[in-house]
Amino acid sequence: MNVSEPIVRRKLSDEVFLRLKRLIVSGELQPGDEMPSERELMERFGVGRPAIREAMQALANMGLVAISHGERAKVLQLTAQSIFRQVDVAAKIMLSSSADSLEHLKSARIFFERGMVRDAAAKATEDDVAQLRATLDEQRSHLGNAEAFIAADMRFHSQIATISGNPIYVAVSEAMLGWLKEYHTDMLIWTGKEKFTLTEHEEIIERIAAHDPEGAEQAMIRHLERSRALYSIAAPQP
Structure with a gap:
C-alpha cells in the first residue's frame, strides 16, 4: 500500500455494513439467527437509525439477510440458487x-x-x-x-x-x-x-x-x- 495515499472517510452506514457482514462471515451469526435490534446496534456502534437501516438494506440486497416489516432481520442460508x-x-x-x-x-x-x-x-x-x-x-x-x-x-x-x-x-x-x-x-x-x-x-x-x-x-x-x-x-x- 502506498503510504501517501489519501485516507478515505467511509460513510457511517458503510462502516456498519462491514461490521455486520463480519459477524455473519465469522459465524458469530448463523443462518436463521435474528440480527440484533436497531436499538441494540445503535447503542453498540454509536450511530443513528438511518445508518443502521441503510447497512441492513445493503446486506439484504446481497442476499445475506431477509428483512420483514415489524420483525428483526434474519440471517439467510446462502445457496447456489440464492x-x-x-x-x-x-x-x-x-x-x-x-x-x-x-x-x-x-x-x-x-x-x-x-x-x-x-x-x-x-x-x-x-x-x-x-x-x-x-x-x-x-x-x-x-x-x-x-x-x-x-x-x-x-x-x-x-x-x-x-x-x-x-x-x-x-x-x-x-x-x-x-x-x-x-x-x-x-x-x-x-x-x-x-x-x-x-x-x-x-x-x-x-x-x-x-x-x-x-x-x-x-x-x-x-x-x-x-x-x-x-x-x-x-x-x-x-
Whole structure:
C-alpha cells in the first residue's frame, strides 16, 4: 500500500455494513439467527437509525439477510440458487440489450448441458429415469398450453441437472433456463415444434436409461441446436 495515499472517510452506514457482514462471515451469526435490534446496534456502534437501516438494506440486497416489516432481520442460508438470484435482474438487462449476449447464452447452455447429460447417463437410477418419464408425460398432457408446456420443459432439464447430485449444476441450469424463458417465442404452440421437443426429450431419456453418455450427449446437442431458434431477442416476454 502506498503510504501517501489519501485516507478515505467511509460513510457511517458503510462502516456498519462491514461490521455486520463480519459477524455473519465469522459465524458469530448463523443462518436463521435474528440480527440484533436497531436499538441494540445503535447503542453498540454509536450511530443513528438511518445508518443502521441503510447497512441492513445493503446486506439484504446481497442476499445475506431477509428483512420483514415489524420483525428483526434474519440471517439467510446462502445457496447456489440464492447467489444466482442476486444477479438475475442484471443478467436479464444484459441479455435484453444485446443479441450477441443472448446467442452467447444459448451456446453456453449447450456446452453446459452436453456435459451435464453425460453425467446423468452415468449416474441415473431407475427412480431418476422414472421421474424424467413422468415429467415427459406431464409435458405431453400440456399440448395446447404453452405456459404449462414450457414449465414442464424447464423442469425436465432441471431434473437432469439434479441427477448429478451437484447443487451448483442445478443452480446454473435453473438460472440459464429462467433467463432464456424471457425470450421464448409465443409461436411455439402454433408451429408444431412442441412435438419435436417431446420426441427429443424421449430420446434423451432412453439414452440416459441405457447409461449411454455418448448417445445422451448427441441427443441433447440435437435437441438444443434445433430449439435454439425458439429464443429470440425480438420478442421478449413482458
